[in-house]
Amino acid sequence: MGIFDYFKSKNAPSSASVAKDRLQIIVAHERSKRYQPDYLPQMQQEIIDVIRKYVDIGSEDVQIQLDNTDDCSVLELNVTLPEQN
Amino acid sequence: MAKIIVVTSGKGGVGKTTSSAAIGTGIALKGHKTVIIDFDVGLRNLDLIMGCERRVVYDFVNVINKEATLSQALIKDKRTKDLFILPASQTRDKDALTIEGVQWVLEELAKEFDYIICDSPAGIEKGAQMALYFADAAIVVTNPEVSSVRDSDRILGILQSKSKRAEEGKEPIEEYLLLTRYHPGRVASGEMLSVSDVEDILAIPLLGVIPESEAVLKASNQGTPVILDSESEAGLAYMDAVDRLMGEERPLRFLEVQKKGFIKRLLGG
Numbered sequence: 146m147g148i149f150d151y152f153k154s155k156n157a158p159s160s161a162s163v164a165k166d167r168l169q170i171i172v173a174h175e176r177s178k179r180y181q182p183d184y185l186p187q188m189q190q191e192i193i194d195v196i197r198k199y200v201d202i203g204s205e206d207v208q209i210q211l212d213n214t215d216d217c218s219v220l221e222l223n224v225t226l227p228e229q230n
Numbered sequence: 231m232a233k234i235i236v237v238t239s240g241k242g243g244v245g246k247t248t249s250s251a252a253i254g255t256g257i258a259l260k261g262h263k264t265v266i267i268d269f270d271v272g273l274r275n276l277d278l279i280m281g282c283e284r285r286v287v288y289d290f291v292n293v294i295n296k297e298a299t300l301s302q303a304l305i306k307d308k309r310t311k312d313l314f315i316l317p318a319s320q321t322r323d324k325d326a327l328t329i330e331g332v333q334w335v336l337e338e339l340a341k342e343f344d345y346i347i348c349d350s351p352a353g354i355e356k357g358a359q360m361a362l363y364f365a366d367a368a369i370v371v372t373n374p375e376v377s378s379v380r381d382s383d384r385i386l387g388i389l390q391s392k393s394k395r396a397e398e399g400k401e402p403i404e405e406y407l408l409l410t411r412y413h414p415g416r417v418a419s420g421e422m423l424s425v426s427d428v429e430d431i432l433a434i435p436l437l438g439v440i441p442e443s444e445a446v447l448k449a450s451n452q453g454t455p456v457i458l459d460s461e462s463e464a465g466l467a468y469m470d471a472v473d474r475l476m477g478e479e480r481p482l483r484f485l486e487v488q489k490k491g492f493i494k495r496l497l498g499g
């Protein structure tokens with residue numbers, strides 16, 4: 146390690162901590178998907194199709210999430226409608 | 231009752247076969263009758279790592295298809311008492327292993343052995359699922375590197391949902407983390423995930439940390455399980471892991487950066 150590297154590395158986070166942060170995010174995301182029922186993607190598509198009959202939205206404007214607590218499951222549906230002119 | 235332990239990882243090349251050979255040998259050294267099964271159909275390699283490649287006559291698939299008896303296919307290890315190897319088939323037929331066939335072989339082996347080690351193929355497809363299906367415990371071999379950690383988490387998901395224990399709602403498979411190819415110097419300089427980083431992410435009990443070591447390649451070159459090299463850090467770390475698997479307490483070692491002496495630095499060692 147040269148003398149310039151020594152000064153440079155003071156502020157930047159280490160590559161290992163970047164790796165850890167990235168892993169924590171992706172692993173949490175994949176775990177939440179792991180426990181979702183198989184029908185969820187198709188149901189999401191059908192809901193989008195129904196809304197599209199009335200409003201012009203893209204598939205990324207609808208977010209569906211299923212949260213399981215001890216005795217009940219909550220299906221959260223988030224639709225971003227386009228701005229009205 | 232035999233204990234069935236799967237050595238798995240999702241990702242390839244992280245040290246599953248090296249670890250299966252080392253841990254199987256270590257358990258047998260403790261006086262338990264042990265068999266290591268190579269589940270990697272098509273890509274037989276455990277025999278090479280164990281140094282018995284020239285003694286393979288019949289394999290796992292031959293036994294399932296009743297073309298050979300178990301005692302004909304089992305290879306007795308020449309160095310370690312109480313240790314046997316069941317080699318993988320080199321057939322290209324991916325469906326050569328059936329769940330019923332595997333179950334029958336495991337039941338037969340369970341009558342004679344105390345420990346059955348299943349060396350899983352890489353991936354999360356059928357072959358890997360077959361290796362873990364009947365397991366009582368799983369050793370998840372992981373390198374301190376992003377893709378390996380992510381794949382280990384995927385395989386943990388499969389252990390928790392697609393194993394026999396999961397399907398029948400029984401007590402879940404015991405899961406253990408085995409961190410291999412660990413480089414304390416690179417961890418110290420922030421270039422490599424640390425033991426605690428990986429433990430934080432995967433959240434399963436730690437069985438051991440195997441330092442990156444020249445002894446591993448040397449051992450595989452010679453067809454000797456590295457655990458028999460008691461001069462090497464990797465061999466000693468594997469022995470510690472086996473002790474922990476048997477329920478003994480062993481402090482972690484070889485996690486510190488070794489300071490090189492002045493002369494050694496001078497010589498570039």
